Amino acid sequence: MADDTTDTKSSNQMWGGRFASGPDAIMEEINASIGFDKKLFAQDIRGSIAHATMLAHQGIISAEDKDKIVHGLNTILSEIESGNFEFSRQLEDIHMNVEARLATLIGPAAGRLHTARSRNDQVALDFRLWVKEELEKTEQMLTGLIAAFLDRAEEHAESVMPGFTHLQTAQPVTFGHHCMAYVEMFGRDRSRVRHAIEHLDESPIGAAALAGTGYPIDRHMTAKALGFREPTRNSIDTVSDRDFAIEFLSIAAIAGMHLSRLAEEIVIWSTPQFGFVRLSDAFSTGSSIMPQKKNPDAAELVRAKTGRINGSLVALLTIMKGLPLAYSKDMQEDKEQVFDAAESLELAIAAMTGMVRDMTVNTARMKAAAGSGYSTATDLADWLVREAGLPFRDAHHVTGRAVALAESKGCDLAELPLSDLQAIHPDITDKVYDVLTVEASVASRKSFGGTAPSEVRRQIAFWRARN
Numbered sequence: 001m002a003d004d005t006t007d008t009k010s011s012n013q014m015w016g017g018r019f020a021s022g023p024d025a026i027m028e029e030i031n032a033s034i035g036f037d038k039k040l041f042a043q044d045i046r047g048s049i050a051h052a053t054m055l056a057h058q059g060i061i062s063a064e065d066k067d068k069i070v071h072g073l074n075t076i077l078s079e080i081e082s083g084n085f086e087f088s089r090q091l092e093d094i095h096m097n098v099e100a101r102l103a104t105l106i107g108p109a110a111g112r113l114h115t116a117r118s119r120n121d122q123v124a125l126d127f128r129l130w131v132k133e134e135l136e137k138t139e140q141m142l143t144g145l146i147a148a149f150l151d152r153a154e155e156h157a158e159s160v161m162p163g164f165t166h167l168q169t170a171q172p173v174t175f176g177h178h179c180m181a182y183v184e185m186f187g188r189d190r191s192r193v194r195h196a197i198e199h200l201d202e203s204p205i206g207a208a209a210l211a212g213t214g215y216p217i218d219r220h221m222t223a224k225a226l227g228f229r230e231p232t233r234n235s236i237d238t239v240s241d242r243d244f245a246i247e248f249l250s251i252a253a254i255a256g257m258h259l260s261r262l263a264e265e266i267v268i269w270s271t272p273q274f275g276f277v278r279l280s281d282a283f284s285t286g287s288s289i290m291p292q293k294k295n296p297d298a299a300e301l302v303r304a305k306t307g308r309i310n311g312s313l314v315a316l317l318t319i320m321k322g323l324p325l326a327y328s329k330d331m332q333e334d335k336e337q338v339f340d341a342a343e344s345l346e347l348a349i350a351a352m353t354g355m356v357r358d359m360t361v362n363t364a365r366m367k368a369a370a371g372s373g374y375s376t377a378t379d380l381a382d383w384l385v386r387e388a389g390l391p392f393r394d395a396h397h398v399t400g401r402a403v404a405l406a407e408s409k410g411c412d413l414a415e416l417p418l419s420d421l422q423a424i425h426p427d428i429t430d431k432v433y434d435v436l437t438v439e440a441s442v443a444s445r446k447s448f449g450g451t452a453p454s455e456v457r458r459q460i461a462f463w464r465a466r467n
Contacts, residue, residue: 031329033093036336038080043129044094045077047122050225051205052113060116060215065109072106073098094126095119116215117208120239120327124204127335129226131248134342135197141349142190142255146183146467148356153179154460158453160438161276161366162375169373172438175366177451180459182262187463189255196251200244203228207238210326240326242316245338249313252345256306259348263303266355270296276366277359283351298351305344312337370438374403374413379435379444388427398425412436 049070056066076098079085091097103110156175163173203223206213212235219231232238269276283298316337319330377399384395401424406413414436421428434440446452449459 031092032089033332033335034087034089034091034097036339037094037123037126038087038097039335039339040094040126040130041080041098042077043126043133044098044122045073047125047129047205047226048098048113049073050222051117053225054218054222055112055115055215057221058216058218060217061112065112068106068109069102069113072102072110075105076101093119093123095122116213116217117205118210118239120209121204121207121235124207124239124241125226127242127338128200128204128244131244131338132197132200132227134338135193135200135248135251138251138255138342138345138349139190139193139197141346141353142186142193143467145349145353145356146186146190146463148353149179149183149186150460150463150467152176152356152361153183153456156361156363157456157460159361159363159366160370160442162370162372163451169369169375171378172370172375172441173445173451174442174453174456175361175363176453176456176460177442180456180463182258183459183463185258185261186255189251189258192251192254196244196247198229199247201229202232203230204232204238204241206231207235210236210239236326240323240328240331242320242331242334245334246313246316246320248338249309249316249341252309252341253306253313256309256345256348259352260303260306262352263299266299266359267296267303270294270299270359274365274369275362276369277361279355280358280360283355283358298355302348302351305348308344309341312341367438371412371414374406376413376436376438376441377403379441380413380432382444383432383435384425384428387429387431388425390425390427 052061052066052069052073055061056063061069076085079101085097085101087097088100091100099110099113102113153176156179157177159175160172161175161178162169163171163178203219203226205222205226206217206219223229223231232241266277266279268274270279279294279296279298284294284296316334319333319337323330380402381392381395381399384390384398385392388395390398402413402416402421405420405424406416409416414433418428418430421432435444442451443453446455449455
């Protein structure tokens with residue numbers, strides 16, 4: 001489409017020249033992107049308004065034409081938002097659909113909008129604006145998820161549960177401490193989101209096709225109008241860059257992985273064999289054949305969403321890996337991956353936030369499990385180091401013998417008679433029983449970031465102050 005034309009035929013023919021007859025059905029099918037990039041309508045119109053305003057300010061177009069353009073674009077925005085806009089595949093993409101409609105509404109002035117820009121920098125702007133807004137939304141949603149975990153952590157700062165390594169009982173911890181592990185994870189995700197916003201906070205508009213423009217444009221003006229920190233600094237990189245989209249997908253994949261780990265734990269914890277938590281019917285389903293079943297479907301679906309997000313990241317990395325500078329049409333395949341991943345991530349965070357607030361925690365079941373598997377064995381070894389003066393490796397050996405004896409007798413360490421313990425090492429006294437309960441074990445872990453209730457509360461206070 002020429003920059004300054006009102007010819008209807010030209011408006012509907014994107015190619016011109018030797019392609020004036022238009023692409024055939026196959027070319028139309030592979031070339032059209034309106035089916036998905038119409039999602040960018042608000043960003044496209046916002047960018048065009050800023051561009052037209054700058055052109056008028058610089059004397060490149062008249063104030064009268066600018067006013068017509070802005071009025072027409074706002075009319076189109078209202079039509080799309082109200083569902084009264086008819087998108088056309090023949091016009092290929094959101095940019096041409098908007099521009100063709102603008103020509104119908106305001107006549108010749110519409111042709112002046114595309115002065116000093118290309119669809120290359122236009123789509124880069126639209127997409128960057130959309131990703132920036134999505135990152136800001138993700139930041140808010142992660143803040144809500146962190147808040148849900150902080151509430152549960154505060155509620156269960158003293159509720160003991162087994163801590164696991166290799167999914168085997170390791171040492172007693174508190175459920176509050178376990179919740180705070182996810183606060184740290186999602187806090188890092190949110191930090192990555194904030195860094196990504198900083199990285200992409202540059203305006204592409206004005207880079208034109210790849211070389212910039214000879215018109216006396218003011219890129220700083222459009223950058224400011226669109227909420228960017230500054231304009232991009234290299235026109236070739238500007239139109240060929242999709243790092244911001246890849247970074248979004250990378251963040252989504254890492255956050256999705258964290259969500260999936262949490263989902264896996266909820267699935268395990270909600271089994272009858274564990275019975276640590278119970279989800280309400282709002283986040284569970286029954287079986288079509290087994291009436292006793294209560295399936296954690298929401299958690300399972302969150303776990304599955306991670307696969308879709310990972311696939312989107314790999315797809316876009318693969319699309320971009322072999323492209324020479326500057327723009328190639330391959331890059332049209334970037335948006336569907338990001339749109340799908342964003343939808344999956346939003347849904348997964350919302351579902352998980354709901355589950356964290358919804359689940360009922362069975363503290364009695366957790367406490368009973370916390371003492372299983374000789375989880376206080378390390379506390380015995382530490383006691384031998386502190387009170388009997390043994391080197392840790394010797395204390396580890398003594399503790400191993402005590403665990404073997406308890407196993408042979410079918411009892412816990414705390415249930416071994418003192419005479420049995422002293423037969424293993426004579427320096428053991430009855431004071432050892434003070435550290436062999438799960439409550440004493442967690443209370444002793446007062447190192448910074450440890451599971452002691454006092455330390456859990458300290459970390460909760462820290463995160464509440466920054467959330």
